[in-house]
Amino acid sequence: MLxxxxxxxxxxxxxxxxxxxxxxxKTLCPDLHITRGEYDEETRYPETKTLTIGQFKLGLCHxxxxxxWGDLDSLAMLQRQLDxxxxxxxHTHQFTAYKHEGGVVINPGSATGAYSSxxxxxxxxFVLMDIDGLRVVVxxxxxxxxxxxxxxxxxxxxTTTTHSAH
Amino acid sequence: xxxxxxxxxxxxxxxxxxIQHYAFFMHRALDSNNLREALKYSAQMLSExxxxxxxxxxxxELYMRAFDELKRLELFFKDESKxxxxxxxxxxxxxxxxxxxxxxxxxxxxxxxxxxxxxxxAKEVLKDLVEMCRGVQHPIRGLFLxxxxxxxxxxxxxxxxxxxxxxxxxxxxxxxxxLQNFNEMNKLWVRMQHQGPGGVKEKREKERSELQDLVGKxxxxxxxxxxxxxxxxxxxxxxxxxxxxxxxxxxxxxxxxMDCIIQVFPDEYHLQTLxxxxxxxxxxxxxxxxxxxxSQLMDRLSNYAASSADVLPEFxxxxxxxxxxxxxxxxxxxxxxxxxxxxxxxxxxxxTFTLRVHPDRLDYVDLVLxxxxxxxxxxxxxxxxxxxxxxxxxxxxxxxxxxxxxxxLTLSNYPRVMDHLDIGTNKVMAMVIIQSIMKNYSCISTxxxxxxxxxxxxxxxxxxxxxxxxxxxxEDFKEEQNSVARLIHTLYNDEPEEMLKIxxxxxxxxxxxxxxxxxxxxxxxxxxxxxxxxxxxGLEGDIVGEDVPVTPKKIFQLLTQMIDSLSAVPSPELAxxxxxxxxxxxxxxxxEHVAYEYFTQAFVLYEEEIADSKAQVTAIHxxxxxxxxxxxFGVENRDTLTHKATGYSARLLKKVDQCRAVYACSHLFWVDxxxxxxxxxxxxxxxxxxLRIANAAQQMANVARGSGGPVTLFVEIxxxxxxxxxxxxxxxxxxxxxxxxxxINTETHCDSTSPDSISDAFLASTxxxxxxxxxxxxxxxxxxxxxxx
Numbered sequence: 001m002l003x004x005x006x007x008x009x010x011x012x013x014x015x016x017x018x019x020x021x022x023x024x025x026k027t028l029c030p031d032l033h034i035t036r037g038e039y040d041e042e043t044r045y046p047e048t049k050t051l052t053i054g055q056f057k058l059g060l061c062h063x064x065x066x067x068x069w070g071d072l073d074s075l076a077m078l079q080r081q082l083d084x085x086x087x088x089x090x091h092t093h094q095f096t097a098y099k100h101e102g103g104v105v106i107n108p109g110s111a112t113g114a115y116s117s118x119x120x121x122x123x124x125x126f127v128l129m130d131i132d133g134l135r136v137v138v139x140x141x142x143x144x145x146x147x148x149x150x151x152x153x154x155x156x157x158x159t160t161t162t163h164s165a166h
Numbered sequence: 167x168x169x170x171x172x173x174x175x176x177x178x179x180x181x182x183x184x185i186q187h188y189a190f191f192m193h194r195a196l197d198s199n200n201l202r203e204a205l206k207y208s209a210q211m212l213s214e215x216x217x218x219x220x221x222x223x224x225x226x227e228l229y230m231r232a233f234d235e236l237k238r239l240e241l242f243f244k245d246e247s248k249x250x251x252x253x254x255x256x257x258x259x260x261x262x263x264x265x266x267x268x269x270x271x272x273x274x275x276x277x278x279x280x281x282x283x284x285x286x287x288a289k290e291v292l293k294d295l296v297e298m299c300r301g302v303q304h305p306i307r308g309l310f311l312x313x314x315x316x317x318x319x320x321x322x323x324x325x326x327x328x329x330x331x332x333x334x335x336x337x338x339x340x341x342x343x344x345l346q347n348f349n350e351m352n353k354l355w356v357r358m359q360h361q362g363p364g365g366v367k368e369k370r371e372k373e374r375s376e377l378q379d380l381v382g383k384x385x386x387x388x389x390x391x392x393x394x395x396x397x398x399x400x401x402x403x404x405x406x407x408x409x410x411x412x413x414x415x416x417x418x419x420x421x422x423x424m425d426c427i428i429q430v431f432p433d434e435y436h437l438q439t440l441x442x443x444x445x446x447x448x449x450x451x452x453x454x455x456x457x458x459x460x461s462q463l464m465d466r467l468s469n470y471a472a473s474s475a476d477v478l479p480e481f482x483x484x485x486x487x488x489x490x491x492x493x494x495x496x497x498x499x500x501x502x503x504x505x506x507x508x509x510x511x512x513x514x515x516x517x518t519f520t521l522r523v524h525p526d527r528l529d530y531v532d533l534v535l536x537x538x539x540x541x542x543x544x545x546x547x548x549x550x551x552x553x554x555x556x557x558x559x560x561x562x563x564x565x566x567x568x569x570x571x572x573x574x575l576t577l578s579n580y581p582r583v584m585d586h587l588d589i590g591t592n593k594v595m596a597m598v599i600i601q602s603i604m605k606n607y608s609c610i611s612t613x614x615x616x617x618x619x620x621x622x623x624x625x626x627x628x629x630x631x632x633x634x635x636x637x638x639x640x641e642d643f644k645e646e647q648n649s650v651a652r653l654i655h656t657l658y659n660d661e662p663e664e665m666l667k668i669x670x671x672x673x674x675x676x677x678x679x680x681x682x683x684x685x686x687x688x689x690x691x692x693x694x695x696x697x698x699x700x701x702x703x704g705l706e707g708d709i710v711g712e713d714v715p716v717t718p719k720k721i722f723q724l725l726t727q728m729i730d731s732l733s734a735v736p737s738p739e740l741a742x743x744x745x746x747x748x749x750x751x752x753x754x755x756x757x758e759h760v761a762y763e764y765f766t767q768a769f770v771l772y773e774e775e776i777a778d779s780k781a782q783v784t785a786i787h788x789x790x791x792x793x794x795x796x797x798x799f800g801v802e803n804r805d806t807l808t809h810k811a812t813g814y815s816a817r818l819l820k821k822v823d824q825c826r827a828v829y830a831c832s833h834l835f836w837v838d839x840x841x842x843x844x845x846x847x848x849x850x851x852x853x854x855x856x857l858r859i860a861n862a863a864q865q866m867a868n869v870a871r872g873s874g875g876p877v878t879l880f881v882e883i884x885x886x887x888x889x890x891x892x893x894x895x896x897x898x899x900x901x902x903x904x905x906x907x908x909x910i911n912t913e914t915h916c917d918s919t920s921p922d923s924i925s926d927a928f929l930a931s932t933x934x935x936x937x938x939x940x941x942x943x944x945x946x947x948x949x950x951x952x953x954x955x
Contacts, residue, residue: 018648038743038788039689064784067791067830068838073892077885080931081878083924101938102931115693117750118795120700 007128009053013090013108014062015039037062037090050082054131055157059084063091063107069118072098075105085157086129086136094119095127095140097153104155106138113143134158177219181228184214189235196242201249205260205272208239212268215307222306222376229310236275236314244279253283266301270311273298278318281330288322288330289339295319296346305358306377312351313380316387319343326393337393341402344391348384349410352423355381356416374418381419382426389430399435400442408446417451424450424459433470434477436463437484444493448500456497457508461515464490468515471523481523487530490516491537498541506545507553513538514560521567528577531564535579542586554591557583561595565602572608574599575618584622592625593646599623600649603656611659613667620675626650628678647686650676654690662705662716665698669721673728681735688728692744695725699751718755722748726763738775742768742785746792753798761796762803765789769810779819783827786814790830797842804843808834812852821863825879829856829886836890846897849890853898856883857906864913878925880910885932892939892946900952907933907955 007029014037016022022042026032036045049060059082066074070092079087085103093116095109109125116122125142134157142149188211195203215232217225242248243256251259257276263269277295281288295315302308323340324330331337358374388394388403404427411423424446428436436443443463447456467486471478481487494516498509517534524530538560561583564574574580587595599622603610610616620627626646638646654672659665669691676687699718725748732741749764768789776785790811799807811834815827832852835845860879867876884906891898910929914922939950 018644020645020648038784064791065787067787068794068833069791071838073889074833076935077882077889080885080935081882081928083927083931102935115697115700117696117747117792 035060035062038064057084059087061089063089092118093122095125178224181214185211185231199248209263209268212271216267222373240275253280274315281322288324292343305354308354309380325391344387345406351381356414378422385426385430400439412449417453420450420454428463440489457512464515464519468519468522509541510556517563532577532579539582569606571603575615589625589630596623596626600653616668616671627675651686651690666716685737696751722760738771742771753796758798783823786827794833825856825859846895850897877913881928
């Protein structure tokens with residue numbers, strides 16, 4: 001699936017570290033969104049980013065800025081602040097997908113299984129999102145003991161995106 | 167020169183006209199069955215071939231015209247009913263032609279029919295013809311004449327299974343005939359080099375090369391003779407051919423013919439006659455490019471070996487490897503002036519051969535490399551780029567074959583060859599090695615192999631020479647160093663003792679890399695070491711190593727040294743991050759003092775080295791985030807550190823950043839797990855402080871711009887209030903929250919504030935959150951009920 005042309009957007013929480021990796025991701029899909037991780041050599045990535053895909057507003061942030069790290073309530077605050085349906089963050093190298101009344105918080109984990117001070121035994125993982133109307137299906141791919149395991153989670157929006165009007 | 171070509175064109179045209187002229191009359195004679203006339207005119211026609219004015223490619227054109235006419239003549243000769251003369255008589259008749267060249271062409275033509283008629287044994291006619299042709303000693307004329315003889319005799323050789331085979335006629339006669347023709351043709355060909363006017367050597371050689379295939383065709387014919395089996399090839403054909411090749415002492419002929427032999431005869435023959443073939447090489451003229459000949463031979467044999475596994479035992483049986491390597495050794499020794507690139511190319515061919523034929527014989531591979539080392543040692547400094555390219559090819563071949571650097575690392579001569587590379591080429595080769603490791607997921611897992619590896623790639627690891635330090639393009643340098651960093655990640659052994667040794671060796675080498683390289687390599691190594699710490703955490707008890715005790719403490723010492731070295735770059739931001747990583751790791755190992763030290767170091771860097779305001783914001787958040795997770799500190803240490811963190815937070819450059827950092831600090835006093843600190847009062851103090859800063863920011867904005875600043879900070883703080891309220895911090899009251907909401911509303915609707923849809927939406931979703939919590943029911947719901955909106 002990871003061949004050029006199949007993926008329409010790539011959302012990356014950061015810590016690609018070197019430009020080469022960014023270039024590689026660009027070959028999979030030119031629409032690449034990245035936020036800055038604390039080890040990224042590219043200083044111009046933004047701290048947070050928001051984008052709209054279909055009926056969903058997505059927010060992106062590496063997550064080292066949100067203290068306590070990995071704390072869902074604090075992340076929910078960021079979600080409210082960015083006013084997004086789906087918040088994607090990283091930093092913990094641990095996949096999580098959490099639904100609360102304000103929306104969904106997804107952590108795709110570490111694509112490379114890199115060391116983390118926060119998570120012991122990091123399994124490489126990434127997430128594919130299929131956005132269709134008011135529904136998003138989240139597929140998580142995890143490499144556990146040499147095997148790829150896939151899981152899926154469904155989310156549905158109750159209302160269409162409203163744009164704040166003044 | 168142009169004049170010469172024009173003249174030649176003229177002569178050719180004249181010659182062709184002549185042939186056509188006489189051919190016309192010849193045809194008339196043929197049509198009227200007039201043998202006498204036919205002979206007369208054909209002889210005259212053939213006299214056009216007596217010219218010595220034409221260069222080979224033009225003479226060829228003339229020859230082809232004559233050839234076509236001779237075919238017609240042959241048809242006529244064949245049909246006795248037309249002319250009434252028996253072939254035997256005819257054979258005698260044509261010998262009356264005045265000039266020798268036409269005479270012999272006619273004789274060959276009749277000879278062809280004579281053999282077909284079987285009135286005499288093929289062998290005798292052939293023998294007669296091949297000897298009679300000696301009458302023409304002019305090189306070009308003689309070559310074409312004999313070529314004609316070869317052509318017409320081709321299908322009439324007494325080969326086994328052919329109709330011309332008899333009791334008296336055997337294959338050996340066919341072979342004799344072809345060999346003799348070949349010998350005579352080669353002599354004529356060689357003579358061309360020395361005859362004629364002074365002239366330009368290149369011109370003569372060009373003309374000779376135009377004729378080479380005429381000579382080579384004979385070898386081709388020999389290879390096609392069915393009856394020439396391995397035995398005959400070995401006993402007769404090859405020795406006789408080689409005799410001619412060696413004795414002619416002509417470098418052009420020798421080179422061409424050696425190559426021809428190799429291309430034309432089957433590979434299994436070459437294997438079985440390897441010694442004979444190779445022994446001819448030193449006997450060739452010193453100017454012959456014998457290395458190309460040998461390379462060709464080895465390439466052919468390599469392909470032969472690759473074609474089928476069944477042939478491999480043959481190679482062993484004839485000891486191909488030792489024969490070839492001896493031959494090469496002799497050639498290189500004999501040709502003292504051979505340029506380096508030539509010798510190395512030979513070794514590349516030999517290595518390719520060895521890898522194909524004897525892949526399991528690492529000792530052979532090592533021998534080849536060793537021979538190359540010896541040659542390289544005799545060269546003071548290898549500067550030829552082509553030679554360097556060949557050395558890279560030599561070193562890459564085992565990597566590609568074995569798909570595994572580890573095998574190459576066991577070859578004792580491998581590093582010795584690399585030692586002879588100049589720095590640029592060493593780096594190229596080092597990248598090849600690293601890429602091979604990446605591609606094949608090779609795992610280099612022992613300390614001694616890591617040592618060998620890092621010696622090999624030393625061009626990337628450190629500056630060997632002062633010379634080309636600055637010349638490297640920045641992008642290229644980055645790519646190089648990133649490759650090294652990647653490489654470090656792949657070095658792994660799950661035995662902690664061995665892993666620590668590996669880390670120490672890598673550290674030793676990378677420390678020599680200097681400030682330019684350290685930022686790339688230190689990170690990788692630090693994380694390797696942190697992984698080891700984590701692995702040790704999981705194990706019971708200490709592992710006592712040989713010299714270095716494998717304890718987390720010891721590893722932390724190494725880590726500190728590694729990160730300290732970044733001060734030479736300087737890379738304070740990276741160092742700070744790495745110190746914090748170590749602090750957290752020390753926390754996991756229950757090493758309070760070590761963790762405290764790391765925080766101290768981090769703060770020192772923050773204070774003294776990190777000046778950029780954006781960098782400070784990130785740095786302080788990293789410090790706060792890490793500190794928040796620490797559970798190893800006693801009260802005093804913790805207090806010192808949190809005090810510092812909040813202090814620095816409040817002193818960030820911009821008020822907005824101050825505010826956010828300070829409310830982040832509130833989490834330092836509230837940790838959610840059971841024995842975590844839960845100091846509600848200090849949490850509130852932080853939040854209030856943040857509020858004050860936000861107020862001040864608001865006022866400053868009013869003063870500066872005449873309008874209010876972002877209300878969003880207040881909403882953020884509100885959210886923090888709600889967070890701790892929900893967690894059960896008694897110091898946070900619902901009235902405080904209500905007050906904050908009111909404040910926000912006031913600020914929002916204040917005249918001087920410009921509308922801010924972002925903070926409005928933020929507030930709205932925050933209020934929604936409160937509503938949602940109210941509706942939750944049970945304890946949480948009750949709590950939130952008290953907030954009146």
